[in-house]
Amino acid sequence: MTEQIARNEKQLGAILRRARRQADLTQGALGSRIHLRQATVSRLEAGEPAVQLSTLMAALSALDLELVVRPRSKSSATEIADLF
Amino acid sequence: MTEQIARNEKQLGAILRRARRQADLTQGALGSRIHLRQATVSRLEAGEPAVQLSTLMAALSALDLELVVRPRSKSSATEIADLF
DNA sequence: TGGCAATATACGTGATCGCGTATAAGCATG
DNA sequence: CATGCTTATACGCGATCACGTATATTGCCA
Numbered sequence: 001m002t003e004q005i006a007r008n009e010k011q012l013g014a015i016l017r018r019a020r021r022q023a024d025l026t027q028g029a030l031g032s033r034i035h036l037r038q039a040t041v042s043r044l045e046a047g048e049p050a051v052q053l054s055t056l057m058a059a060l061s062a063l064d065l066e067l068v069v070r071p072r073s074k075s076s077a078t079e080i081a082d083l084f
Numbered sequence: 085m086t087e088q089i090a091r092n093e094k095q096l097g098a099i100l101r102r103a104r105r106q107a108d109l110t111q112g113a114l115g116s117r118i119h120l121r122q123a124t125v126s127r128l129e130a131g132e133p134a135v136q137l138s139t140l141m142a143a144l145s146a147l148d149l150e151l152v153v154r155p156r157s158k159s160s161a162t163e164i165a166d167l168f
Numbered sequence: 169t170g171g172c173a174a175t176a177t178a179c180g181t182g183a184t185c186g187c188g189t190a191t192a193a194g195c196a197t198g
Numbered sequence: 199c200a201t202g203c204t205t206a207t208a209c210g211c212g213a214t215c216a217c218g219t220a221t222a223t224t225g226c227c228a
Contacts, residue, residue, distance in 0.1 A: 003154045006152075009137050009138060012141075012153070016153075026175085027176095028174075038176095039217090040215090043215095046176085050185080053136070054134060060153070064155060064156050066091050066157065067089065070086055070087045070088070123186085123208095125205095136185070136215085139186085
């Protein structure tokens with residue numbers, strides 16, 4: 001299961017939340033590792049669209065995760081449309 | 085080669101630029117698909133850390149790409165350190 | 169059920185977003 | 199070269215970031 005797909009911010013947030021819990025960290029603990037407030041981690045995990053890229057990358061880094069970009073696999077409905 | 089790893093904003097930007105060119109799109113063309121200005125696409129591809137997550141996801145979507153989050157493979161040097 | 173840790177949300181602040189618009193700098197191809 | 203297309207950068211603007219700090223809400227387990 002160690003490979004999770006994210007096509008929007010919410011999915012990404014959910015993945016991060018799972019990973020953080022698996023690492024047995026609180027939002028505060030993760031935040032202090034990467035110099036971000038607990039509140040900011042909360043927003044990231046909530047999937048708010050306007051969080052900054054640096055916030056995401058820092059969290060990934062602290063959780064020892066990496067990002068892979070690849071062509072969409074099966075294209076399961078809801079394309080660009082559901083972004084608006 | 086259809087699977088590229090990004091551990092920071094710059095790598096991510098570079099991947100997006102390659103993908104866009106491969107799709108034979110200009111920044112302006114991509115931007116208009118996702119309702120973002122050419123200048124914003126430029127910042128994204130430049131790897132500026134403060135662009136928003138929504139900008140990234142929209143671009144991925146328009147390029148028919150998806151994001152995969154997974155444990156870091158080989159851990160090739162430069163960890164959290166190079167974020168600061 | 170009570171109490172504590174964890175998470176979500178709030179306020180004011182300075183910085184920076186993406187916007188529209190515009191232009192400068194880079195590049196190719198003729 | 200020169201011309202046109204592409205990309206980078208600039209201005210002012212309203213919105214929203216992450217910040218520090220603080221509190222409300224939630225969840226869990228004794």
